[in-house]
């Protein structure tokens with residue numbers, strides 16, 4: 001059987017409390033009818049963490065709890081920050097790190113991203129490490145170089161047993177929130193490249209095992225084709241994860257690909 005896919009919803013900084021409750025309830029209700037093989041992760045803003053951890057802890061829950069960011073520091077005097085220990089104490093299972101929006105607006109470097117990954121791994125939370133190039137970098141033909149450096153500086157420094165508990169999301173910055181998706185061929189080409197870097201460093205078995213997702217204007221219409229690519233293990237979904245019907249269609253696309261293989 002094919003490797004199960006993973007579909008992660010990144011809500012970014014959206015929704016008020018009632019809307020967040022409503023969105024989670026709708027997704028839970030819709031998914032109740034499915035015997036899912038796809039793993040679904042919801043990453044709301046941290047202030048709503050309990051909404052997802054409450055649902056995710058139910059025995060028949062169809063999704064896991066995730067968040068979008070974590071502090072690079074352990075508990076202590078860091079006003080406004082949220083630690084990996086806190087996430088672990090709330091039973092958060094996954095956490096996005098190094099999203100391009102954090103790199104761009106909050107100055108996150110690969111060094112900070114790596115610290116955050118270690119904080120998460122030390123607390124038994126799966127980091128979902130984002131990488132990707134800008135439009136200028138792609139136009140200049142530097143996309144492999146840029147993504148390669150991000151992977152080398154973070155993923156390739158891990159121990160094999162840490163990589164086993166880590167996921168990667170390739171999100172070309174020019175495709176995020178723009179409606180312009182990477183073509184399935186572009187996504188496949190980059191994910192295969194990332195996997196080849198992992199293979200070189202860690203060997204074939206771990207390279208095959210590692211989850212590498214695509215993100216960037218993935219939607220109900222293009223998900224099936226993207227997820228059908230051999231190296232695409234699922235999606236990191238922004239805008240479309242805020243609309244239950246669209247998000248469910250994306251999960252259905254993942255299910256279709258698993259069943260057809």
Ligand code: 13P
Nearest residue numbers: 010176177216217238239
């Ligand atoms: P969009 O799906 O809105 O393009 O966002 C992708 C993303 O950044 C997910 O982390």
